[in-house]
Amino acid sequence: MVSSVERRRRFVDALCREGAITRPEVAAAFAAVPREAFVSEGFQGREGAWVTPDAEGFLDAVYTNDVLVTKVVGGRATSSSSQPSLMAAMIEALDLSPGTRVLEVGAGTGYNAALMSACGAQVTTVDVQPDVVERAAAGLRAAGVSDVDLQLGDGYAGCPAGGPYDRVVVTVGVAGAAPRWLDQLAPGGFVLVPVRHAGHHPVFRVARVGDGSVGAAAVCPAGFMPAAGPLSAPYLGAHPLGSGPLPEPVLSRPARFDPPLDAFRYQDMWFAFGAWDARTTYAQPPGAVHGGCALLDEAGTGGATIWPDGTVEGSGPHAEPYAERASALVDRWLASGRPTVPSWRARLALDGDPAQPIWVPREWHLAT
Ligand SMILES: C[S@@+](CC[C@H](N)C(=O)[O-])C[C@H]1O[C@@H](n2cnc3c(N)ncnc32)[C@H](O)[C@@H]1O
Structure with missing residues (x-):
């Protein structure tokens, strides 16, 4: 023993x-x-x-x-x-x-x-x-x-x-950081928090910056269960929480990565999609064991799924424009030098329940 x-x-x-x-x-x-x-x-x-x-x-x-x-x-x-x-x-x-x-x-x-x-x-x-x-x-x-x-x-x-x-x-995964966490910090302190992004809860380092605004730096990809209460308040422009099973794809665009992106590079691409498009989330296609990165259409019943080999599958009534958009985002990620998760920064804004607001990511940029 x-x-x-x-x-x-x-x-x-x-x-x-x-x-x-x-x-x-x-x-x-x-x-x-x-x-x-x-x-x-x-x-x-x-x-x-x-x-x-x-x-x-x-x-x-x-x-x-x-x-x-x-x-x-x-x-x-x-x-x-x-x-x-x-x-x-x-x-x-x-x-x-x-x-x-x-x-x-x-x-x-x-x-x-x-x-x-x-x-x-x-x-x-x-x-x-x-x-x-x-x-x-x-x-x-x-x-x-x-x-x-x-x-x-x-x-x-x-x-x-x-x-x-x-x-x-x-x-625990949150939609945004509570203002009181920042108020309760000693000078030079910071908050480490998994904030909802593109169907996951990657970890961010959040702190007040010189001009009194609040900024976040992405630390690592992660998944957490969602928090109870105002920390999970919905707000306009938030990524969808994930979709139910999507319908069978009606179109497929060919693979672009050989070998396919490994799990870390796929997370990098997925994170960038989330920074550039608020429709990015996690979706489970029919019959698949694992879900993947998807742009969900407005009804939440279709869109485009992007796989680690770069294949884009479109489903639902707007399959074609969503697949087009997904392919353009792959191009943008490649043209940007394949930025990694920790290279992303965000300016935060107060949103959520007006009586109990939270700091949510608003403007994304890459660290220089
Ligand atoms: C993933 S577990 C935390 C794991 C923990 N740190 C450990 O070492 O086992 C998430 C916890 O967050 C708690 N939680 C959810 N919403 C919360 C909230 N609004 N305030 C405080 N705790 C919350 C849940 O009850 C749950 O126990």
């Missing part, structure tokens, strides 16, 4: 090998904190069945680079322990040092808070679901973590009592 400590050592080695962990203090945190303590009531396995701690393969599943869904309501995941490589990338982007004051929005299982605490940060973490907070408290206790301040509440309000913060890190 392989011990938890040994499993963690192998887990950290694997995350380091694939480049997800580059900093020694982050490796040490992943090696020190037992992930299983935060999923003691089990999680939903890949096949849909609940995996409990007494199940064969429980620890193997805990120490894989996979999201562990810990709460499902009406068929939808409403809490989880995020994918470890994404947690590592975000913790590294926070640039923590001993004493860094961090507010986390989306406590979930408490595992990420425990990892940040193991990096020396002073962590306040908030979650909107009472039962999730109770389980996170039990997880933190079981892991012997006593210095995380765990609060129940809507993260839209931040947590003024624990501020000011050097960092706000959001581990």
Whole structure:
């Protein structure tokens, strides 16, 4: 029987090998904190069945680079322990040092808070679901973590009592950043937040810039479950959340990339489509196992799907103009030198619910 400590050592080695962990203090945190303590009531396995701690393969599943869904309501995941490589990338982007004051929005299982605490940060973490907070408290206790301040509440309000913060890190997908996060930041601080874009929630670094306006720099592609409350408020010009299954394609334009773009380059192209066209989202064509990047038509029942090999498929009543537009966007991405996700910047504007506004991406440009 392989011990938890040994499993963690192998887990950290694997995350380091694939480049997800580059900093020694982050490796040490992943090696020190037992992930299983935060999923003691089990999680939903890949096949849909609940995996409990007494199940064969429980620890193997805990120490894989996979999201562990810990709460499902009406068929939808409403809490989880995020994918470890994404947690590592975000913790590294926070640039923590001993004493860094961090507010986390989306406590979930408490595992990420425990990892940040193991990096020396002073962590306040908030979650909107009472039962999730109770389980996170039990997880933190079981892991012997006593210095995380765990609060129940809507993260839209931040947590003024624990501020000011050097960092706000959001581990749930939002439509825009809450103004109070910026208000609760110490000078020089920033917010790291997954903001809805083109059917995903890529991570952005958000901060006030010199003239008092708010700017965002894209950090990495990511997928998160959407937040509850005003953080997910709809606004005019937002990308569609994703489509239902699209109808069978009625036209197809030939492949352009041989070999096809790898997953990272495909994300780069997809992100650029989102910056240039607000109809960009995720769509699932009929019979396909995985969806892809699509421009959705106004009725949301057709448009054009663009695949990693550059094939453009058009469907629905406006298949031809949408396919034309998609091909033009591929041309533009190529002519722009294939910009990567982290090369994008945005100016943010207040939008969403006027009573509880959020900062949403408005004007995109490439870093110079
Ligand atoms: C992906 S999980 C967070 C993972 C977590 N950081 C961990 O280490 O396990 C997202 C969490 O965000 C919470 N959440 C959703 N909307 C929220 C809101 N408006 N304010 C605070 N938490 C929210 C959910 O209840 C859920 O537990």
